Amino acid sequence: MYPRVPTNGADSHRLWPRQWGRLGWPAMEPRLSAPLSSMALPEGFRAAGIHCGLKPDGALDLGLLLAEQPVPATAIFTQNALQGAHIPVCREHLHRSNGMARAILVNSRNANCATGDAGIEDARSCCRELARRLGCAEEHVLMASTGVIGAPLPKAKIIDHLDSLLSNANAKGGMDFARAIMTTDTYPKAATACHQAIRVTGFAKGSGMIHPDMATMLGFLITEASSNGDLQEQLQAIADRSFHRTTVDGDTSPNDTLFALAGGTGKASTTECQTEMLSVATDLAMQLAADGEGATRLVTIQVRGANSEADACLVGRVIATSPLVKTAIAGRDPNWGRILSAAGRARVPFSTDQARVWIGDTEVFTKGVPQPHREDLASKYLKDSERVVIGIDLGAGDNQADIWTCDLTADYIRINADYRT
Amino acid sequence: MYPRVPTNGADSHRLWPRQWGRLGWPAMEPRLSAPLSSMALPEGFRAAGIHCGLKPDGALDLGLLLAEQPVPATAIFTQNALQGAHIPVCREHLHRSNGMARAILVNSRNANCATGDAGIEDARSCCRELARRLGCAEEHVLMASTGVIGAPLPKAKIIDHLDSLLSNANAKGGMDFARAIMTTDTYPKAATACHQAIRVTGFAKGSGMIHPDMATMLGFLITEASSNGDLQEQLQAIADRSFHRTTVDGDTSPNDTLFALAGGTGKASTTECQTEMLSVATDLAMQLAADGEGATRLVTIQVRGANSEADACLVGRVIATSPLVKTAIAGRDPNWGRILSAAGRARVPFSTDQARVWIGDTEVFTKGVPQPHREDLASKYLKDSERVVIGIDLGAGDNQADIWTCDLTADYIRINADYRT
Numbered sequence: 001m002y003p004r005v006p007t008n009g010a011d012s013h014r015l016w017p018r019q020w021g022r023l024g025w026p027a028m029e030p031r032l033s034a035p036l037s038s039m040a041l042p043e044g045f046r047a048a049g050i051h052c053g054l055k056p057d058g059a060l061d062l063g064l065l066l067a068e069q070p071v072p073a074t075a076i077f078t079q080n081a082l083q084g085a086h087i088p089v090c091r092e093h094l095h096r097s098n099g100m101a102r103a104i105l106v107n108s109r110n111a112n113c114a115t116g117d118a119g120i121e122d123a124r125s126c127c128r129e130l131a132r133r134l135g136c137a138e139e140h141v142l143m144a145s146t147g148v149i150g151a152p153l154p155k156a157k158i159i160d161h162l163d164s165l166l167s168n169a170n171a172k173g174g175m176d177f178a179r180a181i182m183t184t185d186t187y188p189k190a191a192t193a194c195h196q197a198i199r200v201t202g203f204a205k206g207s208g209m210i211h212p213d214m215a216t217m218l219g220f221l222i223t224e225a226s227s228n229g230d231l232q233e234q235l236q237a238i239a240d241r242s243f244h245r246t247t248v249d250g251d252t253s254p255n256d257t258l259f260a261l262a263g264g265t266g267k268a269s270t271t272e273c274q275t276e277m278l279s280v281a282t283d284l285a286m287q288l289a290a291d292g293e294g295a296t297r298l299v300t301i302q303v304r305g306a307n308s309e310a311d312a313c314l315v316g317r318v319i320a321t322s323p324l325v326k327t328a329i330a331g332r333d334p335n336w337g338r339i340l341s342a343a344g345r346a347r348v349p350f351s352t353d354q355a356r357v358w359i360g361d362t363e364v365f366t367k368g369v370p371q372p373h374r375e376d377l378a379s380k381y382l383k384d385s386e387r388v389v390i391g392i393d394l395g396a397g398d399n400q401a402d403i404w405t406c407d408l409t410a411d412y413i414r415i416n417a418d419y420r421t
Numbered sequence: 422m423y424p425r426v427p428t429n430g431a432d433s434h435r436l437w438p439r440q441w442g443r444l445g446w447p448a449m450e451p452r453l454s455a456p457l458s459s460m461a462l463p464e465g466f467r468a469a470g471i472h473c474g475l476k477p478d479g480a481l482d483l484g485l486l487l488a489e490q491p492v493p494a495t496a497i498f499t500q501n502a503l504q505g506a507h508i509p510v511c512r513e514h515l516h517r518s519n520g521m522a523r524a525i526l527v528n529s530r531n532a533n534c535a536t537g538d539a540g541i542e543d544a545r546s547c548c549r550e551l552a553r554r555l556g557c558a559e560e561h562v563l564m565a566s567t568g569v570i571g572a573p574l575p576k577a578k579i580i581d582h583l584d585s586l587l588s589n590a591n592a593k594g595g596m597d598f599a600r601a602i603m604t605t606d607t608y609p610k611a612a613t614a615c616h617q618a619i620r621v622t623g624f625a626k627g628s629g630m631i632h633p634d635m636a637t638m639l640g641f642l643i644t645e646a647s648s649n650g651d652l653q654e655q656l657q658a659i660a661d662r663s664f665h666r667t668t669v670d671g672d673t674s675p676n677d678t679l680f681a682l683a684g685g686t687g688k689a690s691t692t693e694c695q696t697e698m699l700s701v702a703t704d705l706a707m708q709l710a711a712d713g714e715g716a717t718r719l720v721t722i723q724v725r726g727a728n729s730e731a732d733a734c735l736v737g738r739v740i741a742t743s744p745l746v747k748t749a750i751a752g753r754d755p756n757w758g759r760i761l762s763a764a765g766r767a768r769v770p771f772s773t774d775q776a777r778v779w780i781g782d783t784e785v786f787t788k789g790v791p792q793p794h795r796e797d798l799a800s801k802y803l804k805d806s807e808r809v810v811i812g813i814d815l816g817a818g819d820n821q822a823d824i825w826t827c828d829l830t831a832d833y834i835r836i837n838a839d840y841r842t
Contacts, residue, residue, distance in 0.1 A: 082765035082773050114761065114773060116789045149758035150791040254762055323744070324837060331838030337570035340535065341675055344503035352503050352535060368537045370571040409838070410831040416745060417752030417830070 040171045042199040042224035044068045044263040047173035049180030052161035054109035054147075054154060062161055063106040063180035065203075065220060066169050067263060070140045072227035073101035076239050076258045084255035085112040085119035085153070086143045089127060096139040099231070104142045104259055105130055105158075105165075106181050106218065108205070112145040112153040113254045122153040129159045133166060144218050144257050146205060147183055174201065181205040181218055184415075186291055191283035193276035198225050198266040200273055202280040204243075206288050219243055219258040219284060224266035225273040234270055234277070235260045242281035245313065246289045246404045289404040290387075294411030297329050297382075301403040302391035303343075305355075309399045311348045315392065316403030318346040326408035329388065334378030336364040343392050354395025360388065367395070461592045463620040463645035465489045465684040468594035470601030473582035475530035475568075475575060483582055484527040484601035486624075486641060487590050488684060491561045493648035494522035495656050497679045505676035506533040506540035506574070507564045510548060517560040520652070525563045525641065525680055526551055526579075526586075527602050529626070533566040533574040534675045543574040550580045554587060565639050565678050567604055567626060595622065602626040602639055605836075607712055612704035614697035619646050619687040621694055623701040625664075627709050640664055640679040640705060645687035646694040655691055655698070656681045663702035666734065667710045667825045710825040711808075715832030718750055718803075722824040723812035726776075730820045732769045736813065737824030739767040747829035750809065755799030757785040764813050775816025781809065788816070 041047055046066045054061040075094065077087045094101070105126060112119045127141040134141070145153065168176070178188035182205050189204040206217035221235070239258055260277075262270050270277065290298040301319050306312035319325055322342035328335035336357045343350070357365035360381035362374050382388055462468055467487045475482040496515065498508045515522070526547060533540045548562040555562070566574065589597070599609035603626050610625045627638035642656070660679055681698075683691050691698065711719040722740050727733035740746055743763040749756040757778045764771070778786035781802035783795050803809055 079768070080762065080765040081767075081769070081771055082762055114758065114786070114789070114791060116774070149762065150786075150793070254765060323833070327834055327837035330834065333838070337535065341501060341503055341570070344501040344675060346502075347500070348502070350502055353537070365535070365571075368535070370535060372571070408834065410834040412744070413748055413751065413829065413831040413834055416748035417754070 041174050042201055042222055042263055042266070044071070044224055044265045045222050045261070046169040046171055047177040048165050048168040048170070049173065049176030049178070050161060050165050050168055052107075052165075053157040054107060059182075060176060060180035061108045062158060062165055063108075063177040064165050064169055065104045065106075065177060065222060065261065066166075067102050067261060070097065070100040070102045070136065071264055072099055072229075072231050072262045073097075073142065074099055074232040074235050074260050075142070076235055078254060078256035080254045080256070082114065082254040084145055085115055085123045086145050086255070087257065088120055089123045090142050090144070090257070093127065093139040093142055097137065100140060101142050101261060102134060102136050102140040103130060104144065104220065104261070106144045106146070106177075107153075107158055108181050108183050109147040110145060110151055110153050111147045111149050111255050113149045115150065115152055119153060122155045126155055126158050130162050133162055142259065144255070144259070146181065146218055146255055149254065174203070178203045178205075184293065189284055189287045189291070191280045191287070193279045195225070195268055195273040195276045198268045198273055198276075199223060200225070200276045200280050202284050204284040204288060206291075217243065217256045217258075217288065219281070221258070221260045221277055221280060222263070223261070223270060223273055223277065224263040225268050225270045226264035226266065227262035228269045228271050231260055231262055231270060234274060238274070238278050238281045241278060242285040243288075245316070245402065246285040286404050289406050292406035292412075293415045294409040294413075295406030296386070296409055297407040298387045299326075299329055299405045299407060300387070300389045301405065302389060302400070303394070303403070304391065304400045305393040305395045305397060306348070306399045306401070307394075307397035309401055311394075311397075312399050312401035313403065315343050315346045315348050315394065316401050318342050319390070319392070320403045320405035323408055325390075326405065329382060329390075330407040330409045332379055332382040334359045334362075334364055334375045334382060336370070339390060339392060340365060343394070348394070350394040350396045356393040356395070358391045360385065462595055463622055463643055463684055463687070465492070465645055465686045466643050466682070467590040467592055468598040469586050469589040469591070470594065470597030470599070471582060471586050471589055473528075473586075474578040475528060480603075481597060481601035482529045483579060483586055484529075484598040485586050485590055486525040486527075486598060486643060486682065487587075488523050488682060491518070491521040491523045491557065492685055493520055493650075493652050493683045494518075494563065495520055495653040495681050496563070497656055497660050499675055499677035501675045501677070503535065503675040505566055506536055506544045507566050507676070508678065509541055510544040511563045511565070511678070514548065514560040514563055518558065521561060522563050522682060523555060523557050523561040524551060525565065525682070527565045527567070527598075527639065528574075528579055529602050529604050530568040531566060531572055531574050532568045532570050532676050534570045536571070536573055540574060543576045546576055547579050551583050554583055563680065565676070565680070567602065567639055567676055570675065595624070599624045599626075605714065610705055610708045610712070612701045612708070614700045616646070616689055616694040616697045619689045619694055619697075620644060621646070621697045621701050623705050625705040625709060627712075638664065638677045638679075638709065640702070642679070642681045642698055642701060643684070644682070644691060644694055644698065645684040646689050646691045647685035647687065648683035649690045649692050652681055652683055652691060655695060659695070659699050659702045662699060663706040664709075666737070666823065667706040707825050710827050713827035713833075714836045715830040715834075716827030717807070717830060718828040719808045720747075720750055720826045720828060721808070721810045722826065723810060723821070724815070724824070725812065725821045726814040726816045726818060727769070727820045727822070728815075728818035730822055732815075732818075733820050733822035734824065736764050736767045736769050736815065737822050739763050740811070740813070741824045741826035744829055746811075747826065750803060750811075751828040751830045753800055753803040755780045755783075755785055755796050755803060757791070760811060760813060761786060764815070769815070771815040771817045777814040777816070779812045781806065
């Protein structure tokens with residue numbers, strides 16, 4: 001009776017990558033198709049994904065990211081009071097290793113969460129067994145689990161397959177890894193960017209932030225750039241402008257984790273590669289929003305004219321989590337009143353007399369004055385575009401932020417209400 | 422092209438009052454059936470509800486609450502940055518009158534919101550015209566509007582019907598008033614209580630807090646008790662424990678307003694009647710949650726063992742607004758992981774090792790240990806009961822709060838996404 005990964009036709013309305021060609025977003029296409037599947041990882045890294053018996057349908061469910069030697073590593077964890085067992089283990093290992101790691105072991109289908117001390121000991125055993133096989137210190141192995149809450153981790157299945165996992169690890173194993181970490185995702189999520197031949201590659205899983213009981217979001221950024229020693233600050237800054245700007249319903253899961261590994265074999269530092277690291281992270285964050293359960297629209301919410309970037313983010317998040325805004329988009333309804341009203345409850349002061357609201361290129365509310373004659377145009381845009389922009393200018397300052405989300409459809413309800421019946 | 426009041430079968434799944442008898446809540450029944458419709462208002466008050474041409478189907482759309490003379494009055498308004506035009510007018514009138522009022526004029530179907538200075542002038546004209554007919558000062562008339570955002574108030578229709586409204590006002594007009602203020606509500610909302618023959622009567626409209634563009638919630642408490650002079654503080658305390666504990670999706674509308682009028686003809690003060698005032702307000706708040714769009718379950722979220730009442734409210738609100746918890750209830754799924762995980766993201770510190778989660782009378786998570794063998798029982802409870810309780814004990818203190826909400830069904834999406842198509 002634990003929550004299960006849905007096996008129904010949950011992807012029937014997904015816009016990504018089924019309707020890929022219609023998104024007009026060529027820059028992202030290679031990341032999900034053939035080029036990435038055969039693309040080499042950053043130098044000094046290998047990856048693998050195998051089936052160890054956790055997913056009942058035989059799909060890949062155990063993944064590995066492996067560096068040739070311990071490299072600078074850092075992670076950001078969920079702020080949920082409930083935390084998966086891998087989180088205290090990772091914290092401890094990163095502390096003991098002084099921020100160095102060789103491997104990240106990831107299992108899907110089981111979150112190892114709300115499993116008490118036994119769950120923590122299970123995660124520790126998996127790390128220990130992998131470290132023994134690698135001949136490295138236990139603290140150089142990190143772990144992440146994602147899947148159902150409250151069920152004991154089947155650690156024997158994992159440990160029994162570590163030899164096979166290691167023998168499968170290779171420089172072209174990125175897509176197997178991306179597949180092995182999927183839960184309710186409808187496609188694997190990966191992205192890459194280059195800075196003067198220095199590669200930054202990222203992987204993520206999660207159908208938006210909408211599965212706190214499915215241990216929503218895992219993210220991995222690896223690069224051959226060298227760390228300047230402030231990898232943690234860099235990762236935080238990157239997350240604040242990428243993953244932390246993607247939301248489906250504002251939920252944070254107990255297992256959310258974002259890792260970064262900096263190999264150091266390349267001739268540039270992570271600081272020099274920061275633009276590319278942010279670009280990869282942003283790409284993954286948008287893929288998460290687009291794969292939101294039941295989503296038919298990827299929505300970018302542009303907040304402009306805010307007093308501070310924090311205000312802009314706050315207003316954007318409130319709009320992005322408003323069921324009324326999201327159902328309006330699902331209904332292709334250019335309902336500017338809902339956008340304005342959601343912005344109004346963010347507790348960020350602004351005057352509607354100075355505010356503007358737009359949907360696509362169409363301004364539907366201008367400094368206190370509705371533009372009802374333009375709503376047909378905005379409605380057509382919502383019907384025709386699978387990647388839509390809605391925006392608000394608060395007229396209060398010069399700061400801005402973009403937030404990504406998806407629409408809220410009856411499929412979301414069906415997936416989340418009915419999948420056990 | 423303004424947002425419209427849905428005219429589809431939105432009430433097909435409403436549990437209230439159609440399935441009234443099955444709720445096991447006899448104390449509330451009289452408030453919605455014959456007794457209230459003919460029940461006299463508190464002494465010194467009259468009420469009316471007529472059709473003035475705002476609702477296209479001829480339904481009641483203009484309401485009036487009237488005191489024989491100016492009485493102590495106060496109001497609490499929305500915290501949304503976008504505010505309906507009636508709000509600045511009410512603030513000004515209450516200020517000028519030093520907290521006294523004779524009449525509250527209410528129209529539905531039009532929120533008079535995002536209508537600029539012209540909208541404020543329209544509200545002022547309506548108050549002025551009614552004051553002239555009553556022979557009282559303009560500031561002794563308050564007003565509230567609820568309905569669509571962004572359309573000019575048809576003030577001529579309202580003013581043309583003021584004479585008719587006044588001639589209809591009588592001591593048994595409460596239910597007409599309750600009907601006249603409805604927007605997407607599926608039934609009129611009223612409640613009453615007595616303290617030693619001193620009556621407290623309340624009215625409200627709103628399908629939960631889920632219509633920021635329908636100007637969600639209006640509430641009215643009237644009593645023949647006398648005010649002790651701290652009516653504002655009393656109303657705030659009452660709202661904090663009633664209307665502010667009902668949520669459907671966390672939205673606050675631009676027009677939310679709660680009024681209180683204390684007639685003073687009775688032999689008790691509002692302080693002495695505070696229990697009854699809270700009881701009436703709580704009753705109305707629960708009616709709002711039960712009438713949430715698409716709702717099939719009224720959900721009481723019990724938060725126990727919190728460090729403070731504020732913490733308990735915060736945790737309860739996060740659970741009550743979690744789409745995953747609400748869809749699980751719609752699916753009759755005793756998904757304690759979602760409850761625990763929602764509580765975990767409220768930023769209120771607690772340890773899952775000390776926490777307990779229950780659904781109805783069934784404890785499904787006990788101090789870190791899941792109780793999967795009890796989930797069948799909890800699932801049966803969710804299937805069989807239309808008024809359900811879910812609870813969490815944080816094990817962190819002695820404070821508690823109850824929060825009311827409803828489940829989230831595909832009907833909610835249909836009503837909010839498709840009603841324009």
